Amino acid sequence: MKQIILASLWLLPLPLWAATQDSRQMEQVANQFLQSQHGQDGYGYQLKWQPRKPAMPACGQPLQAAWPAGNARPQQSVLLTCAAQGWSLSLPVLASELQLVLVTTRLMRAGEVLQADDIKLAPVNNRSQLSQGIRDQTLLLGQMVRSTLPPGTMLTASQVRSPFVVKMNQPVKLQIRGDGFAVNSDATALGNAAAGERVNVRVANGKVISALVEADGSVSVQLP
CATH class of the missing domain: 2.30.30.760 (SH3 type barrels.)
Incomplete structure (x- = not known):
């Protein structure tokens, strides 16, 4: 049976394993996963500091990181798994709610009309831009972009307009x-x-x- 070792067990006496997994590598794998998930559920995450580092059997293959099954947002922990040794370790995380606005998901050329797949919510790092951003997609769907916009462009009211129903020489x-x-x-x-x-x-x-x-x-x- 697969052994699930939770962070709460770290305070137990360390077993005498022949080789232990490098804790810095575990943190690196967990942090890379947290960075890849940044903003996808409206939150940013970082590992919570722990006074004791976990000692796990050395894994003979790359560690896998994922959210624990059934967790509600915001997430409370990230799960590291070593299939080769049959262990999993839950590392606690700190969540911070992000400011999200709608951005383009692809290159939008001038005159194109925005569809649902063309926009997504993404965090804004510059708070001074937050007031210009749009969170409600109903304000953008069916609107036409005035100029060419690269992927990831924050959308503002000045960048879109109602689509043309009459065109030149028509x-x-x-x-x-x-x-x-x-x-x-x-x-x-x-x-x-x-x-x-x-x-x-x-x-x-x-x-x-x-x-x-x-x-x-x-x-x-x-x-x-």
């Missing part, structure tokens, strides 16, 4: 509305615009007029 349906009448015609957009914005369009006779962009991609003009 044929559009124009509806001119007045008191008790509506006239439909074809036109050509002379710029890019999102729903609710205004765009100049050229009508069949060559005249350019300003129209309101509708959500369905059509444009409209309301006469007095």
Whole structure:
């Protein structure tokens, strides 16, 4: 049966093993794991200082580190395992809650629309930037990035905008509305615009007029 040795047993008299595992190596493996998990659950972790170092049988293969099964966040310990010797050791950790904001997960080019896989929460080291960051993904999903953004870029309100539903030189349906009448015609957009914005369009006779962009991609003009 696999032997589980908890940190609480460190104070027992040390057995006379022929060779013991280097405690510095155990700490190194544990710290590398903690660094790899930094911010993934909203917390940062570091090993808790212990007055006594554990003495375990030397492991003939690389140690494995993982969170103990069934732990709720924040984690309270990290589990080191030596399959060759059949032992596991639980090392206590200190957790600190991190400030998280949404960042890009891949290269986003100007004009691309943000989807769920394009953003993730990540910790911010510079607290002065925290107020500019966004935590609520509903404020970003479906929004268009204004410029090219490398992976890991913290997203701010100034970097996104509503996506264009009308684009330059695109044929559009124009509806001119007045008191008790509506006239439909074809036109050509002379710029890019999102729903609710205004765009100049050229009508069949060559005249350019300003129209309101509708959500369905059509444009409209309301006469007095």
